[in-house]
Each structure stands twice: as structure tokens, then as C-alpha cells.
Amino acid sequence: MTVQNMTEKKLIVIGGGPAGLAAAVAACDAGVPAEDILILERDREVGGILNQCIHAGFGLHRFGEELSGPEYAGRYIDMARERGIPMATDCMVLSLTDDRHVSYVSPATGFVRAHAEAIVLAMGCRERTRGALSTPGTRPAGVYTAGCAQRYVNMEGYMPGRRVVILGSGDIGLIMARRMTLEGAKVLTVCEIMPYSGGLARNIVQCLNDFDIPLQLSHTVIRIHGKERVTGVTIAAVDEANGRRPIPGTEQYIECDTLLLSCGLIPENELTRGAGIQMDRVTSGASVNQMRETSAPGIYACGNALHVHDLVDYVSEEAEIAGRAAADRILGRTAPAEAVVPVVTGYGVRYSVPQRIEIGAEPAPVRLFFRVGNPYKKVRLLVTDEAGNVLARRAKNAVAPGEMESMELSAEALRGLRARGAKEIRLFLEETAKQEDRK
Amino acid sequence: MNTVKKLTCVVCPAGCSIEATQSESGEILSVVGNTCPRGKAYAISELTHPVRTLTTTVTVTGAAESRLPVKTDRPIPRETLFEAMRIAEAFAVEAPVARGAVLIPDFIEAGTNLVACKTIEAL
Numbered sequence: 001m002t003v004q005n006m007t008e009k010k011l012i013v014i015g016g017g018p019a020g021l022a023a024a025v026a027a028c029d030a031g032v033p034a035e036d037i038l039i040l041e042r043d044r045e046v047g048g049i050l051n052q053c054i055h056a057g058f059g060l061h062r063f064g065e066e067l068s069g070p071e072y073a074g075r076y077i078d079m080a081r082e083r084g085i086p087m088a089t090d091c092m093v094l095s096l097t098d099d100r101h102v103s104y105v106s107p108a109t110g111f112v113r114a115h116a117e118a119i120v121l122a123m124g125c126r127e128r129t130r131g132a133l134s135t136p137g138t139r140p141a142g143v144y145t146a147g148c149a150q151r152y153v154n155m156e157g158y159m160p161g162r163r164v165v166i167l168g169s170g171d172i173g174l175i176m177a178r179r180m181t182l183e184g185a186k187v188l189t190v191c192e193i194m195p196y197s198g199g200l201a202r203n204i205v206q207c208l209n210d211f212d213i214p215l216q217l218s219h220t221v222i223r224i225h226g227k228e229r230v231t232g233v234t235i236a237a238v239d240e241a242n243g244r245r246p247i248p249g250t251e252q253y254i255e256c257d258t259l260l261l262s263c264g265l266i267p268e269n270e271l272t273r274g275a276g277i278q279m280d281r282v283t284s285g286a287s288v289n290q291m292r293e294t295s296a297p298g299i300y301a302c303g304n305a306l307h308v309h310d311l312v313d314y315v316s317e318e319a320e321i322a323g324r325a326a327a328d329r330i331l332g333r334t335a336p337a338e339a340v341v342p343v344v345t346g347y348g349v350r351y352s353v354p355q356r357i358e359i360g361a362e363p364a365p366v367r368l369f370f371r372v373g374n375p376y377k378k379v380r381l382l383v384t385d386e387a388g389n390v391l392a393r394r395a396k397n398a399v400a401p402g403e404m405e406s407m408e409l410s411a412e413a414l415r416g417l418r419a420r421g422a423k424e425i426r427l428f429l430e431e432t433a434k435q436e437d438r439k
Numbered sequence: 440m441n442t443v444k445k446l447t448c449v450v451c452p453a454g455c456s457i458e459a460t461q462s463e464s465g466e467i468l469s470v471v472g473n474t475c476p477r478g479k480a481y482a483i484s485e486l487t488h489p490v491r492t493l494t495t496t497v498t499v500t501g502a503a504e505s506r507l508p509v510k511t512d513r514p515i516p517r518e519t520l521f522e523a524m525r526i527a528e529a530f531a532v533e534a535p536v537a538r539g540a541v542l543i544p545d546f547i548e549a550g551t552n553l554v555a556c557k558t559i560e561a562l
Binding site: 044051054055056066068069070071074153154155156157182183200201202204205206209210397398 | 446447448449451454492493495496498503504505506510517520521524538556557558
């Protein structure tokens with residue numbers, strides 16, 4: 001193994017998925033020379049998870065048309081190529097420090113130490129596995145995360161099984177229910193432990209209802225059967241009022257050879273934690289300001305590594321914020337903050353990104369992205385300071401945990417906060433909000 | 440006899456439950472439960488002529504990849520999805536392929552094409 005000298009770059013982007021590509025393109029367009037940028041990608045090609053998301057529905061906001069995942073990725077790959085931004089594939093980043101030293105390995109380069117004036121973290125997220133769910137039973141082959149099965153089917157050309165049960169009604173699980181059905185498998189049921197689905201309504205209609213696949217809410221898999229290969233699963237209804245424990249007497253055995261898990265995504269942040277960067281316990285991503293800068297100066301985070309998004313369009317938008325901010329730092333255009341105000345979530349709101357807003361001499365409007373904790377109908381979203389001064393307010397017919405919401409704070413509102421010396425920005429639902437009746 | 444069909448609207452996150460009454464001849468007699476005009480239009484389209492964009496993969500040879508993602512460039516009638524899958528499954532293309540290239544013209548319906556979703560280079 002050869003240890004090379006330190007590589008010095010202006011900007012290193014970790015991850016060549018939609019977030020990393022958009023951040024690099026935005027930084028380049030904001031004035032950072034392409035050759036001073038380096039995208040490090042672990043996979044054999046850039047494009048990230050979009051390469052296996054062959055279904056349509058991407059890009060309605062960004063490009064005004066409905067693209068498949070590979071097409072959306074392809075457009076950003078073209079933009080990066082046109083600008084001549086170097087993209088190193090087969091590169092595994094091993095470590096990151098808070099003063100922006102990176103080490104990585106690849107078959108082409110061996111072990112490399114690099115340093116940059118700015119770093120954008122765009123590592124994406126991972127799926128919750130069977131181990132993380134602690135589902136009892138034997139340990140046979142045939143238990144996959146939905147995304148793993150998606151890669152097998154859509155990229156490698158393998159069918160993971162023929163008779164399928166899906167646990168979890170997240171969007172990837174719903175998409176895979178349709179995909180497996182079209183490819184000739186029988187999807188027997190989709191079990192969701194919560195009383196509502198975390199997936200988009202459109203996916204429930206077009207992936208389940210179109211193919212008469214049942215969705216069993218408040219149900220979970222309580223046992224996996226089989227020695228070499230899955231032979232079946234036992235499902236049961238859960239008691240919402242009693243910690244979602246299985247209700248005795250409701251057990252039902254389903255003969256199947258495959259169990260797909262679509263039980264949530266977790267931002268991938270081993271590198272972030274390794275650098276000692278401050279994390280948000282709810283998002284499992286870094287805690288950032290509105291430029292998506294973490295607690296480590298010059299290190300930015302965006303995309304699903306920061307918080308899990310529903311739409312790639314919003315990933316691109318967020319990554320562009322991070323990329324432009326990285327460029328501003330590199331080119332010495334960063335304005336000093338005159339006030340730093342934390343964003344605190346209240347009634348009905350699980351988290352907010354950014355977690356703090358830095359207000360300079362000439363503040364630009366800031367959009368807060370957030371998720372609610374439960375479905376609500378006819379709600380009013382409110383942003384105030386600690387004294388109750390309203391900064392933004394909006395009525396919505398319906399909100400749900402599966403759909404990210406956003407609220408914009410105007411430049412005027414931010415100037416007001418600074419002038420009043422506000423201590424907190426509070427984001428919450430008006431308490432008259434009624435939780436949606438559970439069916 | 441008239442039949443009542445239940446639908447979940449997918450136009451916006453509200454996901455209204457819509458009930459539409461359809462006559463024996465297929466005519467939509469009433470739409471209730473929608474809270475906006477777009478919901479009514481959705482219900483009528485779903486009950487009279489539901490269409491879907493098909494996305495799947497076809498075999499690609501002479502490349503590092505083994506599957507090429509493809510899609511119909513227009514939605515096709517929902518009831519033709521499995522027929523479309525059978526045609527796509529029997530189809531193979533040799534690399535290189537450019538994103539947007541028409542692989543099968545007049546696919547399922549005249550004027551609809553099966554197109555490549557990814558640029559794949561030859562080995």
C-alpha cells in the first residue's frame with residue numbers, strides 16, 4: 001500500500017448521489033473552479049439511490065416534468081460532467097475530522113489523505129434492518145430490506161422471491177409491492193404497525209389498490225419461520241393503547257418465501273459523528289444553520305444524510321444551499337452573524353431543519369423544513385418568537401408525518417428578531433389542531 | 440344498476456375519500472367527498488379511463504450493467520400493464536444506449552414509445 005502526500009482541494013463532496021451532485025454543481029456555478037472540487041462516491045457509478053429507483057415521479061418541482069430516478073440522476077450527472085467536476089467512484093471515505101481532513105481508499109488511488117477548505121456531507125441514508133427491528137424467529141434467507149430487493153430487481157436483474165409479505169408501508173415498500181407484482185411475484189399483504197401509512201397517498205393508490213394488495217394497518221410481523229429459507233411469517237394486530245403490543249388471539253400465519261422490510265430510513269452519519277459534529281437526536285443528522293453548516297466551520301450537510309426527505313427535488317434544493325454556502329466560504333464572501341437564534345419545535349412538530357438561524361446585517365429569507373408527529377386535519381402552522389410575536393403563519397387542510405412541510409421566514413421577520421434580541425424561534429401547530437380520527 | 444365506487448384522491452396530501460356513482464353504461468352520475476374541483480376530475484379519469492406510466496427494465500448486453508431502466512413516454516391504459524411487461528421482458532438491447540432513445544415505437548398504443556431512462560456505455 002502506498003501512502004500519498006496530502007491532496008489539497010477547495011471543496012470535497014462526500015457522496016455522489018443527488019445531494020452531492022447538486023451541491024458540487026451549485027458550488028461550481030457560484031464560482032469555485034471545477035478542478036478544485038472533488039466528489040467521492042462509494043459505488044461503481046454516481047447517481048446514488050436514484051439509479052435503482054426506476055419508477056416515475058421525480059422532478060415535478062425541479063424540472064416541471066415527471067422523470068424516473070435514473071433520468072433525474074442523469075440530468076445532474078450531465079451537469080457535473082459539462083462543468084468538468086472530478087468524480088471519483090469506488091472511493092470509500094474512512095475518516096473525517098472537524099478541521100476538514102479526509103482519508104479515503106479506492107482501488108485506483110490506494111489510501112489518500114486529503115484536506116479541503118470546505119466539505120459537503122452528502123452520504124444519504126440507510127434502511128432500518130431486521131436486527132434493528134428485533135423481529136423474533138429463525139434467521140433464514142429471504143428477509144431483505146425493501147431497498148436491497150429493489151437493487152436486486154432493478155439493477156442486478158435477480159428476483160428475491162415469489163410469495164412476498166411486506167412489513168412497513170413506507171414509500172419504498174409500496175413501490176416494491178408494485179414492482180414485485182409486475183415482475184410476477186404475489187404480494188400477499190403489507191403490514192403497518194402504525195394506524196396510518198407513512199407512504200404517499202399516491203403510492204397507496206397506484207402501488208397497492210391498483211393490484212388489490214391489502215394494507216393491514218396496526219399490524220406487525222411477530223415471528224419469522226423457516227430454516228434455510230423463509231417458509232412463512234406470523235402477523236398480528238397490535239394494541240395502539242398498550243404500547244403497540246401484539247393482541248393475543250389475532251395471530252395469523254402467512255405462507256411466504258420472502259419478507260421485505262420498509263420500516264424507516266436513518267441518515268448515515270458515522271463520519272459526521274467521528275468528526276465530533278453536533279447531532280440532532282430526532283433527525284439523526286447533523287444540527288445545522290440555514291446555510292446547512294454544521295457545528296464544524298466549513299463542513300456542510302445536506303440531503304438524506306441531514307434528514308430524510310420525501311422528494312428528491314427538495315434534496316437538490318437543499319444541496320444547492322449547502323453548495324453555494326461552501327462556495328461563499330471558499331471565496332471569502334461569508335457575512336458575519338450578528339445573532340444566532342435556535343429553532344425550537346412545539347406542539348405537533350417533531351423536528352425542524354435548520355436547527356438554528358444566523359442573522360447577519362442583511363438577512364435573506366429562510367425556509368424551515370419540518371415534519372409533524374401525527375396526521376392532523378385543518379391546522380394552522382405557526383412560527384413565533386418566545387414573546388409570541390408571529391413570524392409566519394399558514395393554514396393547511398391536512399398534514400401528515402409522511403409529507404415534509406415548510407414555512408418561510410421573511411427577511412423582515414428576521415430583522416425584527418435581531419432588533420428585539422429574540423432568544424428562540426418557536427415552530428408549532430395551533431393547539432386547536434385535532435388529530436385526525438383514526439379509523 | 441348504478442354502482443358506487445370508493446376512491447382515495449391522490450391530487451394533494453389531503454387524500455380525500457371520494458364516492459362516485461356510475462351508471463351501468465359507465466356514465467358518472469355524481470361525485471361526492473371531494474373538496475376541490477381537481478378531485479372531481481381525478482375521480483372521473485380514474486373511473487372512465489385510468490392510465491399509468493409503466494417503468495421497468497429490459498436486458499442490456501455488452502455493458503457493465505445487466506439491466507437498462509425504461510419507461511413509457513406517455514401513460515398507458517392501466518389494464519395493459521401486464522401485457523406491456525411481457526413485451527418488455529422479451530426485449531433486449533445492445534449497449535451503447537443513450538438516455539431518451541426510443542427502444543420500441545408505438546408501444547401498446549400508437550404514438551406511445553418505450554424509451555431508455557439511462558445512458559449505458561459499451562464495455
